[in-house]
Amino acid sequence: MTDRLTGKIAIITGGGRGIGAGITQRFVEEGAKVAIVQRNAPRDAMLSEGVIYVKADLSSSREITSAVETVVEQLGGLDILVNNAGIMFEKTVDEMTEADWDQMMVINLKAPFLLTKAAMPHLRKRGSASIVNIGSIEGLASNPGHPAYSASKAGIHGFTAAVAVDHGHEGIRCNAIAPGWINSDLSEVYIDSMADSDRVRRELLAMHPVGRLGEPRDVGSLAVWLASEESAFVTGQVYVVDGGRTKKLPLPIS
Structure with missing residues (x-):
């Protein structure tokens, strides 16, 4: 255990499973206090010392705002926001309904916007704060049947750059991680x-x-660096974490 995040308070959406759990575990190891914000309660094992759970439906702007305020009240402020929670389904444009598209955008793109908006006044007070958005290599390319997912993650990458440009002068940095295949229950x-x-x-x-x-902790370790002062001159970037997958050209041989 080191102390790169000692004294820091973080919100991690979807921090109770998959990639989010890996980020939560690494943040706790580095000394942060973490609030897991998601709809369903995480496993009891996730709620160790320094970790609390705040219930919120991320499709609800009211619940998002309430969750951020609850975290600030219970933990005493906010230094780090990790927009990790998201959904994914496989449907082509022909197969997808308008409701399908809207659901993807609400959870994967609108919720990070609303969380960032709700967190901004609290992050601004700290003088030095970090937002880490979880994008995807599918924001750079796409698998079959993923037009909505790829669009949402490309949107996260663009949103990251815009927030970095607008709020860097306030001491708020914003970066994104684009994971490839990460092992999980799903x-x-x-x-x-x-x-x-x-x-x-x-x-x-x-x-x-x-x-x-990939393992969730692979993403978590990069998130730690982006949240810490070690990356103080880094903002507006998208970091691919995919074991080299997107750099390997396919050949028509086994």
């Missing part, structure tokens, strides 16, 4: 649902030059 269910899951696992592994798939 990714395991997704692979297991396929007809030849063993082949899928082998081919997925072969796509990554580092020879392994």
Whole structure:
């Protein structure tokens, strides 16, 4: 354990599972106090010393505002906002309804805007604060059936740059992380649902030059750096964390 975030107070949306859990764990290890903000209660194991849970439906602007105020009241301020929570489904433009599109944008793009807006007055008071948005390599390219998801994550990348430009002079930095394939309960269910899951696992592994798939803590460690003063001259950037996947050109051979 080190102390890069000692004395810092952070909100992590969706911090109770998957990538969010990896970020929460790393923040706690680095000394931060963390508020997990999401709709469903996290596992009891996540609620260790220095971690609280604040319930909020991130499709509700009222609940978002209330959650931020609750965190500030209970923990005494706010230094770091991590916009991590999101949803994903697979539908082409032909298959997607207007309601599907709106749902994706509300959770993946509008909620980070509303959270940032609600957090801004509190971050501004600190003199030095950090916003970390979780984008995706699908904000840079796309898998089949992901037009809404890719659009939402590309939007997060653009939003990140704009916030950095507008609020840097106030001591508020804003950066994004674009993860690739990260192991989670949901990714395991997704692979297991396929007809030849063993082949899928082998081919997925072969796509990554580092020879392994990502773990939530891989994203969490970068989030720690972006939230800490070690990255004080870094803002408006999108950091790809994908084990080299997007740099490997495919060849038509095995």
